[in-house]
Amino acid sequence: MKDIEFDFIINKSIIPIIRNAWLSKWIVKDVESCLKLFEQIEPLISKTISNELLQTVIFPKLSRYIDQWDPKIDDDPIDTWILPWLPYLKPQLVAIFPNIRRKMKIMLKEWNPSDEKAYRILKPWYKIFDYKGWDNNNQRIHRGLRRFSNH
16 A cells, blocks of 8 residues: 555656656756666656656657767767667667668768768667668678677
């Protein structure tokens, strides 16, 4: 009974404030502030509330930023603001990895080998992206990642 009452109080008082702050003020690339707060409150809230925050606030916001991300002009590597959420949102993030790979493929078509930016963007994904099951274009990215990882 205590857990239900506690959840009710948390869900009606504190969670709306956190949700509103994340929706209106949180900048996705500032992963530390949101992730730190989430990790601090997670042990105190029910799995239901935790999942609700992840599914209705965190993931949709990450997804929108991924849609807007352009590796050709964005100086903040996407891995720094996506991969820290992997332990909490792996199935959802894995589902949008094809979008990230597509954008990387576009970047590589215009890539100049003297530009280290591609290496910085691609290297963290070498072990994250599953090589098996990729089509030929994506396998080309993986070969590039393997080549870069030897640097």
